[in-house]
Amino acid sequence: MPLPPLDSPNWQSPVRAFAWGMRSVASTVLTLVLFATYLGIGALAHDTHFSLGWVLASTALVWAGPAQIILISTLGSGATVVQAAIAVTVSAIRLFPMVVSVLPMMRTPQTKRRHLVLVTHFIAVTLWVECIRLLPQVPRERRIAFTHGLGIGLCMVCLSATTLGYGLAANLPPLLGAAILLLTPLAFLLSTARNCRQLSDILALVLGLALYPLVSLLHTGVDILISGISAGTIAYGVHWWRERE
């Protein structure tokens, strides 16, 4: 379903721009990936003994699938709050470049920083990809309202999926429960592989997968952090070395 042309009367009110943003949730296959991911997160939270309200609050407040998985799996495997917080903080650095690259698309000379706070909270990988795809088709002065609609729409999809995954994990036979838990690594591996833009990204993914099982033998409590920083730095080193050639 295409968006109306830039000069259409559909864009005259911010409320209608918001509604178009919400409707755009249905226009992308990434919504389906997000749904599968959050089914998995709901199921993971159930099987690691978190309450439904807690995992719903984490979906609305954290609003970053990878961070939620890291949080739930590190806390669930007995890490301390500080260890979990460090691992999540490092994983969340990637949000910074996303925010930096997408906000200039929404600013107008009249935009105040506080107008962008909610939009900034909604920025995570899916919203970022969709903003870059859709915002050029939205008049600049309606982009914030449009993004609010898109963000709230995606958030509702994720809250429903979290609830459904949690409920399914509690009530399904183990085989289907296992299938829902397998959605998380599959969806993350494939969506990360799809987002790999340069050699350093591909190397980081491959080395990260390979190093974790080795580092986990050390039982440090921050295994993910150690394997992630080493694998990422090696991948960056190879990139740097090749650029110099």
Added chain:
Amino acid sequence: MSDFIGDWHALLVLVIAGFLPNEVWRMLGLWFGGGVDEGSELLVWVRAVATAILAGVIAQILVLPPGALASVPDWLRYGAVAAGFAAFMLTRRSIFVGVVGGELVMLGGKWWLG
């Protein structure tokens, strides 16, 4: 209500270890975003580390599986993900086909094992 959320302690953990670590980077982007070049070397390194951490999380779920996933034998978990990845590559990077393919291999394998 307390059953729904858990105790106040669980909520505090969520804010300290989940909400703040993410929100800090978003708000830093909002405050200082003007001055960072999107193609800078620092961001290449940040992206590589973030990708590798995510890869570590994927590996953790496969190597030390939570809950019901632990009932699936190791070789079948790895095989299913490898099959999903192959399906993804063969269909010019269709995430949907990859996820469905991996799931079918896992379910088929469990059914075959009985």
